[in-house]
Amino acid sequence: MxxxxxxxxxxxxxxxxxxxxxxxxxxxxxxxxxxxxxxxxxxxxxxxxxxxxxxxxxxxxxxxxxxxxxxxxxxxxxxxxxxxxxxxxxxxxxxxxxxxxxxxxxxxxxxxxxxxxxxxxxxxxxxxxxxxxxxxxxxxxxxxxxxxxxxxxxxxxxxxxxxxxxxxxxxxxxxxxxxxxxxxxxxxxxxxxxxxPEEKAIFRQRANHLRQVSESENLTGALPLAVINLNGELLGINLHLIREFTEIERVTPIPCTPERIVGNMNLRGEIVTLIDLRSALNLSLSNARSYSKAMIVEVEDLVAGITIENVRDVTFISPEKVTAVPAALHSTNDEYFQGTAKYCEQIVTILNLPKIFQEGGLIVDEEV
Missing domain, CATH: 2.40.50.180 (CheA-289, Domain 4)
Structure with missing residues (x-):
């Protein structure tokens, strides 16, 4: 066949x-x-x-x-x-x-x-x-x-x-x-x-990046990142962990779960639990659960959706250009960060998503 x-x-x-x-x-x-x-x-x-x-x-x-x-x-x-x-x-x-x-x-x-x-x-x-x-x-x-x-x-x-x-x-x-x-x-x-205006600026930055990237640039060993916005912060996620980005439509709340568990959504017949990362990253929850987009990730056979503001870009960053998290940004959750890198005259913080899932209290016992 x-x-x-x-x-x-x-x-x-x-x-x-x-x-x-x-x-x-x-x-x-x-x-x-x-x-x-x-x-x-x-x-x-x-x-x-x-x-x-x-x-x-x-x-x-x-x-x-x-x-x-x-x-x-x-x-x-x-x-x-x-x-x-x-x-x-x-x-x-x-x-x-x-x-x-x-x-x-x-x-x-x-x-x-x-x-x-x-x-x-x-x-x-x-x-x-x-x-x-x-x-x-x-x-x-x-x-x-x-x-x-x-x-x-x-x-x-x-x-x-x-x-x-x-x-x-x-x-x-x-x-x-x-x-x-x-x-x-x-x-x-x-x-x-x-x-x-913010979205137009992102569209323009993408165009500038595509124009400037050299065809002969060696991307061997480069880290593929999806750059997302969360509470105004630029965060980088390893692209290999991301299945897709999607709009959040109907969400079914899950009783007796922490605030970080937004609920379940039906993704083409697959039930996916939506997670709010902000508490794990010590980000403000003042506009909690207001995001309309989700990033569907798969971490060690666990599929989940992470609520985000928007997707900024997909880019490749050389490991040599990743630096330690600046002291001014240190927090009790430093182990969730792989480092930082420059992106379009800004700083993107690279997340260690597997560690967040393992130790960030994001996995809830189904019997709860």
Whole structure:
């Protein structure tokens, strides 16, 4: 049985898949530079280590309304027949092998985004949408439907999705030839206009970082970190411990548990306990339980969600650049910190998450 790897990601409440071999890299969404006279779905470009990468909003490309960009959004950079493009993904999940027998192939599809509640009904609805298909093959952006256990994944047809060669070939010259007036006009067409000033600053910092990182930079042995905000503090978490970032929706309180246990949430059928790290880190609880985002982590087979303000970035830090926690920041919980490092002219404190879970009183006896 032949299997092919696909990168799975979400848009709104639907799952999509792209051939993993076409994926070059994934990074958190940076500030994008808009391009005059480009199609609406080509929402801008990013300077990735000196290379101009067009970025498309997949929702707009599929003919749907987009939503406000968030710090947890990502860009998946694809290379298809020597064309490099980025697509905006709301949540990048994992790479999964999908057998050909698990894929329902169609010549063309026209589907609406949905939040599946019954897989059989959803699969039938998607199949029946064939009657609405446009006869122009260039509008077929889906190559098939795959059923993975309890979920439906829509597989993208990259050949049609990335058929933008005329635009890509002119991007660099168009950007270089823009007049000052045109650049000022583009500046007025702000990227993520609904973002807060702090969020806009983070988007811009990400773009600057992607532009400045040298392609030849040796990242061997570097520590991959997710930089998050918690009570205004920048904290670094080992990326290998993080499964995903998600929005906190409905939370079920757990009776007779400490305040640090926020409650349980249903994450696509998996019950995950949400934890507030602030008490373990001696941070203020004045705005307790007000966070709307969670970082799903897996530490020694224990899966939990950690409430956070937002995700700042994903970065790599050389171990040589990690220093001891400054004396001014010393506390009774120093053992929970691996050290500090400079990040975008600021200091990020790197957490020892396994030690926090083991000794921070975060694990509650289920019989309590």
């Amino acid at each position: 032949k299997e092919n790897p696909y990168l799975i990601f979400s848009l709104n409440n639907s799952l999509y898949g792209v051939e993993a071999l076409s994926v070059e890299e994934v990074f958190f969404l940076p500030e994008l530079t808009p391009v005059l006279d480009a199609d609406r779905y080509l929402v801008g470009v990013v300077n990735l280590r000196g290379k101009i990468i067009p970025v498309i909003d997949l929702l707009l490309r599929l003919g749907y309304r987009t939503r406000n960009y968030q710090l947890t959004d990502s860009v998946v950079v694809l290379n298809w027949q020597n064309q490099r493009f980025g697509i905006v993904a709301h949540q990048v999940r994992e790479v999964q092998n999908i057998a050909e027998e698990e894929i329902s192939r169609r010549q063309e599809f026209s589907v609406r985004l949905a939040s599946p509640t019954n897989l059989e009904e959803e699969e039938n609805r998607l199949s029946s949408s064939l009657a609405e298909v446009n006869t122009d093959s260039s509008s077929s952006f889906l190559s098939g439907i795959a059923r993975l256990e309890t979920e439906i994944v829509l597989l993208l047809n990259l050949e049609n999705l990335l058929h933008l060669e005329p635009i890509q070939s002119n991007l660099v010259s168009e950007l270089d030839s823009q007049t000052l007036a045109e650049k000022e006009l583009l500046a007025e067409r702000l990227f993520a206009p609904h973002a807060t």
